[in-house]
Structure formats: structure tokens, C-alpha cells
């Protein structure tokens with residue numbers, strides 16, 4: 001499955017993308033993500049290979065329109081086919097592409113996939129309270145604030161709150 005927007009294409013992640021995927025070790029990117037351990041080529045390769053046998057995770061590579069190179073990934077995780085829920089995640093790991101509208105469009109396309117193709121009923125996410133850029137993007141894409149895990153994230157000697165946001169299928173189709 002390949003999705004085309006105005007600014008980005010979402011396409012399957014391939015083993016040939018490994019070099020770009022390793023940008024995820026950049027501390028400025030990493031401080032916003034759930035996983036904390038460093039990733040090397042072997043672990044990334046296992047991760048990519050595992051993606052296409054998983055019935056619970058769907059990950060797309062994000063490629064700027066007219067370019068070849070992947071600049072990040074977006075996906076749905078822990079898909080629960082009975083309750084029709086999943087958790088959204090995104091990382092534009094090449095910082096040169098931040099603030100160009102690509103993350104917003106990649107988020108919108110992933111929601112389209114979730115609701116219009118997979119027939120999910122709810123997509124939620126966790127975001128650190130200090131990640132103001134991501135929160136702004138999620139609000140723009142229709143995610144609603146629904147909760148706060150107090151002091152659930154440790155970074156740089158301090159605890160931070162984790163915000164829970166979600167979009168429901170009927171909210172998506174109303175927009």
C-alpha cells in the first residue's frame with residue numbers, strides 16, 4: 001500500500017532504508033520517543049524484517065514528494081482487531097525536514113489508513129508534555145486531549161508528564 005499526499009508519500013519500509021532509519025539515534029529526535037536504548041544496524045534490520053509478519057503493527061516510510069530517501073516513519077502499533085484500537089507513532093528522524101508540513105500530512109495520511117482502510121474505531125497516542133511541536137501537530141490533525149500520566153517520563157534529571165490523546169472514527173469522518 002502506497003499513499004500519496006501533496007507533500008509526502010507513505011510507502012513500505014525496506015532493508016535499503018536502514019541507513020536513514022539510524023537517524024533515530026539523534027538525541028534531539030530520541031528525547032521525544034518511547035524507546036531509550038541505542039539502535040544499531042542489526043536491531044534495525046530485525047525490526048524491519050519483523051514488520052511484515054506482524055499483524056499488530058503497520059509502519060510506513062515517509063518520503064518527501066519527488067525524492068527517494070526516507071526521512072522518517074509513521075505507524076499504528078498494538079492494533080487490537082476486536083476492540084478496533086491502535087496506538088499512533090511518528091518520527092521524522094531527519095531534522096532538516098522539520099517544520100515543513102510533512103509530519104502533519106504524514107499523520108493525516110496514517111489516520112486515513114486507520115479509519116478508511118483498516119476500519120479502526122480509535123487511534124490514541126502518548127506524547128511528552130515538553131514536545132510542543134508534536135502536540136500542536138496532533139491537535140491540528142484532530143487528536144483530542146484525554147488524559148495525563150503524571151511524572152511518567154524521566155529526562156535530563158527531571159520527571160515530566162505524558163499526555164494521552166486520541167481520535168475516534170466518527171470524529172474523523174465528521175471532519
Ligand SMILES: CC(C)(COP(=O)(O)OP(=O)(O)OC[C@H]1O[C@@H](n2cnc3c(N)ncnc32)[C@H](O)[C@@H]1OP(=O)(O)O)[C@@H](O)C(=O)NCCC(=O)NCCS
Nearest residue numbers: 032090091092098099100101102103104127132133134136
Ligand atoms: C513531531 C513531528 C512529527 C512534527 O513533524 P514536522 O514535519 O516537523 O511538523 P509540521 O511541519 O507538519 O508542523 C509543525 C507545526 O508545529 C509548529 N511548531 C513548531 N515548533 C513549535 C513549538 N515549539 N511549539 C508549538 N508549535 C510549534 C509549527 O509552526 C507547525 O505548525 P503550523 O503548521 O500550524 O505552523 C517531527 O518534528 C518529529 O518527528 N519530531 C521528532 C520525533 C517526535 O517528536 N515524534 C513524536 C513523538 S510523540
